[in-house]
Amino acid sequence: MNQKVSMEQAASDPALELTGVHRAYRVAAGRRGFFSLRTRLVPALAGVDLRVGRGEIFGLVGPNGAGKSTLVKLLTGLLRPDAGTVRLLGEDPFRHRRRLARRYGVLFGQKSQLWWDLPLTESFELLRRIYGVSRADHEKRLERLAAALELEPLLSRPVRQLSLGQRMRGEVAAALLHDPEVVFLDEPTIGLDVVAKQALLRFLLEENRARGTTVFLTSHDLEDVERLATRVGVLAGGRLVYQGSLQGLTALAGFDRVVRVHCSPCPKPPPPLEPLTRAQHWADYAFDSHRLDPEAALRLASGPGVRAVEVREPELAALIARIYERRES
Amino acid sequence: MNAVLAYARAGLLSALAYRSGLWLTLLGAVVLVSVQVLLWKTLTAGHPQSAAYVLFAVLARTYPLVYAERAVFDFVARRVREGGLAVELTRPVGLAAAAFGHGLGHALFRALFLALPAGLVGLAWAWGDLAGVDAGRLRAFLPAFALAFLLAFLINHALSLLALWIGRPDGVLEARDALALVLGGGFVPLGLYPTWLKTAALASPFAAVYYAPAAALAGLEPYPLALQAFWVLALALLALVLGRRVRARAALAGG
Numbered sequence: 001m002n003q004k005v006s007m008e009q010a011a012s013d014p015a016l017e018l019t020g021v022h023r024a025y026r027v028a029a030g031r032r033g034f035f036s037l038r039t040r041l042v043p044a045l046a047g048v049d050l051r052v053g054r055g056e057i058f059g060l061v062g063p064n065g066a067g068k069s070t071l072v073k074l075l076t077g078l079l080r081p082d083a084g085t086v087r088l089l090g091e092d093p094f095r096h097r098r099r100l101a102r103r104y105g106v107l108f109g110q111k112s113q114l115w116w117d118l119p120l121t122e123s124f125e126l127l128r129r130i131y132g133v134s135r136a137d138h139e140k141r142l143e144r145l146a147a148a149l150e151l152e153p154l155l156s157r158p159v160r161q162l163s164l165g166q167r168m169r170g171e172v173a174a175a176l177l178h179d180p181e182v183v184f185l186d187e188p189t190i191g192l193d194v195v196a197k198q199a200l201l202r203f204l205l206e207e208n209r210a211r212g213t214t215v216f217l218t219s220h221d222l223e224d225v226e227r228l229a230t231r232v233g234v235l236a237g238g239r240l241v242y243q244g245s246l247q248g249l250t251a252l253a254g255f256d257r258v259v260r261v262h263c264s265p266c267p268k269p270p271p272p273l274e275p276l277t278r279a280q281h282w283a284d285y286a287f288d289s290h291r292l293d294p295e296a297a298l299r300l301a302s303g304p305g306v307r308a309v310e311v312r313e314p315e316l317a318a319l320i321a322r323i324y325e326r327r328e329s
Numbered sequence: 330m331n332a333v334l335a336y337a338r339a340g341l342l343s344a345l346a347y348r349s350g351l352w353l354t355l356l357g358a359v360v361l362v363s364v365q366v367l368l369w370k371t372l373t374a375g376h377p378q379s380a381a382y383v384l385f386a387v388l389a390r391t392y393p394l395v396y397a398e399r400a401v402f403d404f405v406a407r408r409v410r411e412g413g414l415a416v417e418l419t420r421p422v423g424l425a426a427a428a429f430g431h432g433l434g435h436a437l438f439r440a441l442f443l444a445l446p447a448g449l450v451g452l453a454w455a456w457g458d459l460a461g462v463d464a465g466r467l468r469a470f471l472p473a474f475a476l477a478f479l480l481a482f483l484i485n486h487a488l489s490l491l492a493l494w495i496g497r498p499d500g501v502l503e504a505r506d507a508l509a510l511v512l513g514g515g516f517v518p519l520g521l522y523p524t525w526l527k528t529a530a531l532a533s534p535f536a537a538v539y540y541a542p543a544a545a546l547a548g549l550e551p552y553p554l555a556l557q558a559f560w561v562l563a564l565a566l567l568a569l570v571l572g573r574r575v576r577a578r579a580a581l582a583g584g
Binding site: 073076077078097098099101102104106108110111112113115117118122126129130131132158 | 331332334335336338339342343346347412413415416418419420421422423
């Protein structure tokens, strides 16, 4: 799905929509007495506006405490906003939580929805009954998921005997078994090795393409978002500081290229190059390719101690780090 | 209903997964019921209501095993402690219904593998004291037991919801056990209590859970069915009020 289509779809037929959403938590701030606590309000989300279209894969990134999980809890009806409105598939998820629960799937990366003591296949059977899926549909769906996620050899094993990667594949299948229209994946690759992660991301992409499932992904791991998302949102301090294409992030970060200079010692960069990362024998400098003076680049490349220069596209992590820095400064 | 039965199935299968530890629990239950029967036989020898007291001792030590109180309590309390309540709240089933199904599964397991064998041993000890049990008493026992089961669930579910406010509610469980022992009338029939304690016991829901069904079948002073029904309604209301606050609290307690 290209960027233009997903933006238009998000506007005309949103799968989920937040308008002016504020949410704060009351948390303990010390003791007043033996039984009483002093509390204070901590804002988790402040004025968030967001629309995600049907069939879109939206990636939400942000540091710890940025409000990502709060956003997922609002969208799944676990929380009610203090102000603003939340809509999931056109309905208020807090008011219609149980009805909507049949239409969405959730995967909380650090929590299990499987029955620890029972074989994987039994967990799936219980979920079939809980979600009211017919046996025929369930079998068809399970066959597909088990094949795609390589679950067949694991089906008869109790969940507690599965490795983390195996269990996460089971968790993904559990979230998708009832064929949800929207699936929320909160840190789905946490703790997975590279191979398991790649397989999982590949499967999610196929699922989105084959069935048009809307995927709302939150992650620390920017590679997940880069691989999957058609649009991204960046949360910082409870505010959605960016939503749009991955390319659009570069404009907000102020650079779209990185030059890696292999050097010893490394020179001071001429403007508009800005230092990004420095290691023992190389340094990365960020720059906006539309503003770079070719003379400055030549000066850098021919400077003392410089052995080689390579220009590359910036990593998402670097872009987001720069956006955070800019916001904080 | 299907969802409740699914949770019941999960509860039963989970209990079966740990059945190897059952033998010691069963041994404890059999010892306890045997000691109770022999004790009451000795204490009430020659008393006109001796048979009723002995039968009461058997019943009061066996059918509460079916309530699966710990399983019901743990359903919410453990999820709060381990941060998994949010997952439960994203399913298309109410938390109380899920906890009830879970408790039902464990109850079935405990009925088959604990209460039934322990009860049979107890009844074998008290064989000569069963003469007074008739169809009328059975008719009184069944609704009393059904309401007691429901009430035991509601008490434990409501207490488990307190975990959302106090975190680790082990103290609540100890208080529940102490109150159940004193006010429940399960160890000593309420008719033998001093008047003030009997009044206090009748004014608590515990006697409706532990005393009422045994008294109905043993032919002791009956516990009013209407009062049992009142307690069911009162506790259902309390669980409903606490349940409405669950989602607001779960967002913090559930991780």
